[in-house]
Each structure stands twice: as structure tokens, then as C-alpha cells.
Amino acid sequence: MKEGEKNTNPLERNKKQSYLLKIKVNKMVEPITAIAAAIGVGICAVAAGYAEAKIGVAAVGAMSENEKFFGKGLIMTVLPETIVIFGLIVSIMILNAH
Amino acid sequence: MNLYPVEMKKVEIFTNRKNKAKIIDLLYSLKMLHFKKYNREIDFVDLSTPLDSAETSTARYLKLTSAINLVMEKSKIKENYETVPVNAQTYFPLIEKQIDNIKEIEKITEKSIDLDNTIKQAEELKQINVSNIDVFGDFKNFNILFASSLDAKTILSKVKAMKNTVLYSSEKSNDFIIVYPHKSQTEITNLLSTYHAKERTLSSALQLFSDANTGNIDKIIQYFTNEKSNLTKTRAKLKQEGLDFFARNKNKIFSLRALLNQQVCKKRSGLYFGQTKNTIYISGWVPEKDIKLLEAKLSTLKDIYIEFKKADQDAPVCLKHDQSVKSYDFLLGFYELPKANSIDPTAIMAFTFPILFGLMLGDIGYGLVIMAIAYIIKKKMEGAEDISKILSSCGLSSAIFGFIFAEFFGTESIFGIIKLTPYFHRIHEINTLMLMCIGVGILHVNIGYVLSAIKHYKHKNYTHMVGALAWMSLQVGLALIFLNQKYIGGFLAFLSIALIYKAESINGLIELPGLLGNILSYMRIMAVGLASAYLAILVNEQALTLMSAGTMGIVAGILLLLTGHGFNIALGILSPFIHTLRLHYVEFFTKFYEGGGEKYKPFGKK
The missing domain is CATH 3.30.70.120 (Alpha-Beta Plaits)
Incomplete structure (x- = not known):
């Protein structure tokens, strides 16, 4: 148990759990960096959600008129999703900057 | 292929x-x-024009179909039948009476609902102590008001104070009838509006009772109750006879329907x-x-x-595929069928779809569960073979990638017995995973460009073919710039952009940043995958913590494992499915796909 006590990562304390996968916690990340990364991806997600909601309403409306619009509606609706991916990349870059 | x-x-x-x-x-x-x-x-x-007697056939077909639908709705008769020879000219008149009877059942049902309503109205009147409706005959100087209100008692006590009024009311009911002289009209109206009374029409109710030929309310109720029980008997008799008849002659009737359908198709084809x-x-x-x-x-x-x-562009499309990839037609049908003479990517999707799905989910346990679900769908649901095949190949691919990532329900071993060794640790090597996803994206998007080049080559549209290839060389150029070969890379990129401009004019230039977006979009493979893996790990951590806390803890831990992983599997089917579909529709198809084709439906085929 000596090794376990030295380890500051709470998820790696118990030796019984050796078969479990563990989430890697980067100890070097400062709180402010983590918050910055969270804001980066979070605001992007809210923005994408806002955009998708607006497009989705119109797409569902069009689909209820004519089911052929499913494909086109889906494409239009998911277009803003890429914004979150960009946010995610920026967040990962922020976390890796250290 | x-x-x-x-x-x-x-x-x-x-x-x-x-x-x-x-x-x-x-x-x-x-x-x-x-x-x-x-x-x-x-x-x-x-x-x-349609052939002669098309109208008769159509009318007969519609009549028979609606009768069959009613029968199937009301009994256990199923649509499996043997085709037997029937003659529509002679057989239809024979069974027409039975068809009418079946339709009569519906009418009787409606009628008995009306009767219920009438009885209810009569009972309402009875409850407020109206014993004979004849009293509401002809009043010259009086109005009759039938209303209901939550404040009935207050209203009635005020009305009682007025002169020359007659009241019908009851303690138990909110309904009441007031007979009042014309001159009290304003007073009564004000009173009713103050207490939000809802006026009801007595005359239409009285009209309903006229069939009974009596004023006595008890007799009226009696009359209509009798009527209703008669109707119910007739209905039950008709229903039994009709259903028996249909059950006995099932093969003949369904064959007749098929025959009539055929006649209608043939006779109406003249309109084309x-x-x-x-x-x-x-x-x-x-x-x-x-x-x-x-x-x-x-x-x-x-x-x-x-x-x-x-054939021109308007021609219908008939997709031809081997059994192995045929089920992926379903995903194309979801979107739009390709136009005639344009590329049908089903065969390619049959490879790329499960691979992308597996990359996202990547867990042996989840993959096996999805394969089990696919098997259950195949056995239990009719007409869902396509979705079951797609799911099973996606499940298999998830299991294979799960083996590579060494994940089994979020653990690194199979039930703690067999230890798995990862070939690639996606949870710990996020940066490599990111690059891998981008690599997959570049590959997938470029397959799209190759298909586009093939399409333009086949249509002998060489400028566009070069344009499609230029999109690929642009990527090579950018990669060279990234690798510090600035002059060669820059030249190649510039040349590619010029070629793209020549092929697609200004639209091509607007699309340029889109290329980056398209490729980076494949990062969702990482995002969706890690989200599902993290959720699985968290569930395991929490469950293990619970399990170390005694018997109740073990029960709670097992419950948590079941619900947590169940939820994650539900998400793990839905989310990768939609995202993979999106990667195909948005990132892949936009490179070459021309949708909007009409499905090939040859005359005579069902």
C-alpha cells in the first residue's frame, strides 16, 4: 500500500482496482487553465445548440410537410456541430500548452 | 462492387x-x-384515358379494402393467405352483402354513441327533477333557460326571489332550468354572466327525444335504453357473422383484393x-x-x-448490390436515392460505416451487446432485417476496435479473468488519437474526391475531374508546407487552387476553408468515443466504491453497473450511429453525391 499512499491521484489509490481503466489526470494543469479549456468548449457547445435548435425547428417543419426533406434537413441541422469540434480542439490545445 | x-x-x-x-x-x-x-x-x-370500367374496379377495390381493414382491426385475422383463383365479376357481387354488413357495424357503433349521448341528456334532466318534458311546450310570455354553473346554488337562490319564475334543479347537480317571464331577461342574463354560468341548448336535447313519442322522462330513458340494447345485439350478430364469413373465405377474399388491385393498376395505367x-x-x-x-x-x-x-437524368434508379452490402441501401433511402447515371456509394459505405462506428464505440462488451440486440431485432421484428444487419456489423467492428483499445465495459480485462493488452491506449494517448482521427478524416474525404473524379471522368467532364483531383493535390501541398517544404508545397497549393477555381469558379474558393472544417469534423470520432469510455469508467469506479461497503452496497453497486452500462449502451448505439451517418452525409457525400433520384418501380411489380 506504500505506493498507493504516495500516489496523489485519488483514482489510483486502490490496488484492487488494477484491472480498471483509469482516467489520466494531468497534474500540471492549473485551475485557471482548466477553467479556460472548459469555457472554450462550453460556450461553443451552447452556440452550436442554439444554432441547431433554430435549424432543427425549421427542418422538422419541412419534414412534416414532405418526408423527402429528412436528408437535407439532417445535414442542415448538424452543420453547426463542427463549432463544438473547433472548441474541443482549442480546449485540448490549451490543456497541452503546459 | x-x-x-x-x-x-x-x-x-x-x-x-x-x-x-x-x-x-x-x-x-x-x-x-x-x-x-x-x-x-x-x-x-x-x-x-383509363380503360373502361376503371371506376367500378376502383370503387370495388376501395370498398373491399376498407372492409378488410375493419375486419383485421377487430379480429385476429392476419394477412397471410394462399392465392386462389377468383373471378372478380361474379365473386364480388356474392360477397357484397357481407362487405356492407361489415361497414354497417361501424355505422351502428356511431349510432350507439349518439344514443349514449341522448340517454345521458335525459338522465341529466331527470336528475334536476324534470319528470315530463311536455311542460316546455309553447310558452308565449316565458323564456326557458337550460344552464349549468359551479355556483348553481347562489344563482338559484337569487332566482327564487324573483317573481313568476319556475325552477328545475337538484342539490346534486350543477345543471338547472329556469322558466322566467320575458321582462326578466336582462336580470337573468346579468345574473348568469356574474356567476359564469354556461348556457346549454335545451331545444336540441328535446329534439333528440322526439323519437320516443312521449313526454315522460322515465319512458324516454327506457325507450332509448331499449333501442341501444337492440343495436348492440344487431351489432354483435353482424360482427360475428361478418368475421366468421371473412375467416371462412379468407383466401378467396384476399385473393380478390389482390385481383382488384391488379385490375385497378391496369385500368388506370392509361392515364400515363x-x-x-x-x-x-x-x-x-x-x-x-x-x-x-x-x-x-x-x-x-x-x-x-x-x-x-x-436514358436521361430523369430516369429512375435501381440499385443493384450483393446480399452483403444490400442492407446499406437503407441508409441511402434515409437520405436521397442517387440520380440515374451518378455514383451509388452503398458498397463503400458498407465498409466505412461500421469502421467509423467501431472507432467511436470501441468496446468489446458494448460491441457484443449490440450484436445481441441486432440478433433479437432480426428474430422478433419483421421487416427490420436491414437495420439488424447494419447493427450487427457495427457491433462486430466495435468489438474488434475494443480489442485494439483493450476495453471491455470500460475495464481492461474480461470480467477480471483475462487481462487485455492494448495495442493503442486511446484514453491515455489523446494526442495520438486526435491525429489518428484526422488521418481517418483525410482518408475518408479523399475517397470522396476520388469518387468525384471517377464520376466526372465517366461523364467526360474533364475540367471537373481535374478540379476534384486538385482538391487532393491541395492537401498534399499544404502538408508539404507543414513539413517545411515551403516552395514546392506553396507552388502545388497555388496551382491546385487555380485549378479548383477553373473547375468550380467562385464556389470552389468559398469551399476552401470548408475542407479544413470537413477534416477536423472527424475529431468527433475521438470526442464521442472518449465520452462513452469515460462514462463507462466512471460507472465502474462508483460501483466498485459502493461494493466495498457491505451487502447492501453490493446490491446497489450491481444495480448501478446495470443501469449505468445500459444507459451508456443506449447512448452508444444512438450517438455513434447519428455521428457516423453525419460524417457520411455531410463530409463524404458532399464531395460527389447527386441525390434526388426516383426509385425504379416497374409496372406490375408490387
Whole structure:
């Protein structure tokens, strides 16, 4: 148990759990960096959600008129999703900057 | 592997009008020709008419279908039947009475609902102590008001204070009837509006009772209750007889329906033709391989001229695939069928779809569960073979990638017995995973460009073909710049952009940043995958913590494991499915796909 006590990562304390996968916690990340990364991806997600909601309403409306619009509606609706991916990349870059 | 739909030819047939019925029969039995509707494109050629007695057949078909639907709704009769020979001309009149009886059942049901309503109204009147409705006969100087209000008691006590009023009311009911002199009209109206009373129409209720020929409310109720029980008996009798009849003659009736449907199809097909005084003109499309057979069969008719032309863009599409990839047609149908002569990516999707799905989910346990779900869907649900096949291949691919990532329900071992060794640790090597996803994206997007080049090459549209290849060389150029080969890379990128501008003009330039977006979009493979893996790990951590806290803890831990992983599997099917679909529709298809094709439905085929 000596090794376990030295380890500051709470998820790696118990030796019984050796078969479990563990989430890697980067100890070097400062709180402010983590918050910055969270804001980066979070605001992007809210923005994408806002955009998708607006497009989705119109797409569902069009689909209820004519089911052929499913494909086109889906494409239009998911277009803003890429914004979150960009946010995610920026967040990962922020976390890796250290 | 077929990259193109079945090759079609356009057919134009000119023949004597006398041949109309014969040629329709022949085409119906051949099941090859997809009609093109004649839209009066030629001045002197009119639109043709349906064959004689098309209306009778349609009416009979509709009548029979609605009766069959009613029967199937109300009994356990299923639509499996043996086709037996029937003669529509003689058999339909025979069963027409039974069909009418079945339809009568519906009418009786409606009637008995009306009767229920009448009885209810009579009972309401009875409850407020109206014993005979004749008292509401002709009043010259009085009005009658039938109303209900939550404040009935207050209203009534105020009305009682007025002169010359008669009240019908009850402690138990909110309804009341007031008979009052004309001159009290304003007073009563004000009173009613103050206490939000809802006025009801007495006259229509009284009208309903006129059938009973009596004023006595008890007798009225009695009369209508009798009526209702009679109706119920008739209905039960008709229903039993009708259902018995249908059950006995099931094969014949369903065969008759099929026959009538066929007649309707044939007789109405005239509406697709053009005609002049002596000639009819039929046009449509036929698969190239069937041309000779069609020509040989049609040549048996007299006075006929057939011409085959190259199919245009409006031609219907018939996708041809091996059994192994056929189920992926379903995903195309979700979107839009490809246009005739354009690329059909089903065969490629059959590879890329499970791979992308597996990359996202990547867990042996989840993959096996999805395969089990696919098996259950196949066994239990009819008509869901396609989705079951797609799910099972996606599950298999998830299991394989799970083996590579060494994940089994979020643990690194199979039930703690067999330790798994990861070939690639996606949870710990996020940066590598990111690069890998981008690599997958570049590969997938470039398959799209290759397909686009192939498409343009086939259409001999060489400028566009070079344009599609230029998108690929642009990526090479950018990669070279990234690798510090600035001059060669810059030159290549510039050349590519020039070629793209030449092929696609300004639209191509606007699309340039889109290329980056398209490729980076594949990062969702990482995002979706890690989200599902993290959730699984968290569930395991929490469950293990619970389990170390005694017996109750073990129960709670197991419950948590079941619900947590169940939830994650539900998400793990839905989320990767939608995202993989999106990667195909948005990132992959936009490079080459031309949608909007009409499905090939040959005349005579169901």
C-alpha cells in the first residue's frame, strides 16, 4: 500500500482496482487553465445548440410537410456541430500548452 | 462492387389504339417498364384515358379494402393467405352483402354513441327533477333557460326571489332550468354572466327525444335504453357473422383484393399514355439487360413501333448490390436515392460505416451487446432485417476496435479473468488519437474526391475531374508546407487552387476553408468515443466504491453497473450511429453525391 499512499491521484489509490481503466489526470494543469479549456468548449457547445435548435425547428417543419426533406434537413441541422469540434480542439490545445 | 445503379434505357412505344388493353396486359406481366407520365408535351397528342370500367374496379377495390381493414382491426385475422383463383365479376357481387354488413357495424357503433349521448341528456334532466318534458311546450310570455354553473346554488337562490319564475334543479347537480317571464331577461342574463354560468341548448336535447313519442322522462330513458340494447345485439350478430364469413373465405377474399388491385393498376395505367385518334404513345424506362426480351414480347403485337434511347437524368434508379452490402441501401433511402447515371456509394459505405462506428464505440462488451440486440431485432421484428444487419456489423467492428483499445465495459480485462493488452491506449494517448482521427478524416474525404473524379471522368467532364483531383493535390501541398517544404508545397497549393477555381469558379474558393472544417469534423470520432469510455469508467469506479461497503452496497453497486452500462449502451448505439451517418452525409457525400433520384418501380411489380 506504500505506493498507493504516495500516489496523489485519488483514482489510483486502490490496488484492487488494477484491472480498471483509469482516467489520466494531468497534474500540471492549473485551475485557471482548466477553467479556460472548459469555457472554450462550453460556450461553443451552447452556440452550436442554439444554432441547431433554430435549424432543427425549421427542418422538422419541412419534414412534416414532405418526408423527402429528412436528408437535407439532417445535414442542415448538424452543420453547426463542427463549432463544438473547433472548441474541443482549442480546449485540448490549451490543456497541452503546459 | 457496383459503383453505379443499373443502366437504364428510355423506351418509346407507338401502337394502334385497338392494342391498348393487350399491351397493358403484356407490360403488366413483364414487370419491366417504369412509366414516364405523358404531360401533353406534343400539341396534337392528348392524354389517354383509363380503360373502361376503371371506376367500378376502383370503387370495388376501395370498398373491399376498407372492409378488410375493419375486419383485421377487430379480429385476429392476419394477412397471410394462399392465392386462389377468383373471378372478380361474379365473386364480388356474392360477397357484397357481407362487405356492407361489415361497414354497417361501424355505422351502428356511431349510432350507439349518439344514443349514449341522448340517454345521458335525459338522465341529466331527470336528475334536476324534470319528470315530463311536455311542460316546455309553447310558452308565449316565458323564456326557458337550460344552464349549468359551479355556483348553481347562489344563482338559484337569487332566482327564487324573483317573481313568476319556475325552477328545475337538484342539490346534486350543477345543471338547472329556469322558466322566467320575458321582462326578466336582462336580470337573468346579468345574473348568469356574474356567476359564469354556461348556457346549454335545451331545444336540441328535446329534439333528440322526439323519437320516443312521449313526454315522460322515465319512458324516454327506457325507450332509448331499449333501442341501444337492440343495436348492440344487431351489432354483435353482424360482427360475428361478418368475421366468421371473412375467416371462412379468407383466401378467396384476399385473393380478390389482390385481383382488384391488379385490375385497378391496369385500368388506370392509361392515364400515363398519350393518344391521338388512332395511336397510343407509351414512354418509360427499362433496365438495359431487359431490352431484348421486352422488344421480342412486344413485337408479337400488330402495328407496333418501339424505339430505345439513351436514358436521361430523369430516369429512375435501381440499385443493384450483393446480399452483403444490400442492407446499406437503407441508409441511402434515409437520405436521397442517387440520380440515374451518378455514383451509388452503398458498397463503400458498407465498409466505412461500421469502421467509423467501431472507432467511436470501441468496446468489446458494448460491441457484443449490440450484436445481441441486432440478433433479437432480426428474430422478433419483421421487416427490420436491414437495420439488424447494419447493427450487427457495427457491433462486430466495435468489438474488434475494443480489442485494439483493450476495453471491455470500460475495464481492461474480461470480467477480471483475462487481462487485455492494448495495442493503442486511446484514453491515455489523446494526442495520438486526435491525429489518428484526422488521418481517418483525410482518408475518408479523399475517397470522396476520388469518387468525384471517377464520376466526372465517366461523364467526360474533364475540367471537373481535374478540379476534384486538385482538391487532393491541395492537401498534399499544404502538408508539404507543414513539413517545411515551403516552395514546392506553396507552388502545388497555388496551382491546385487555380485549378479548383477553373473547375468550380467562385464556389470552389468559398469551399476552401470548408475542407479544413470537413477534416477536423472527424475529431468527433475521438470526442464521442472518449465520452462513452469515460462514462463507462466512471460507472465502474462508483460501483466498485459502493461494493466495498457491505451487502447492501453490493446490491446497489450491481444495480448501478446495470443501469449505468445500459444507459451508456443506449447512448452508444444512438450517438455513434447519428455521428457516423453525419460524417457520411455531410463530409463524404458532399464531395460527389447527386441525390434526388426516383426509385425504379416497374409496372406490375408490387
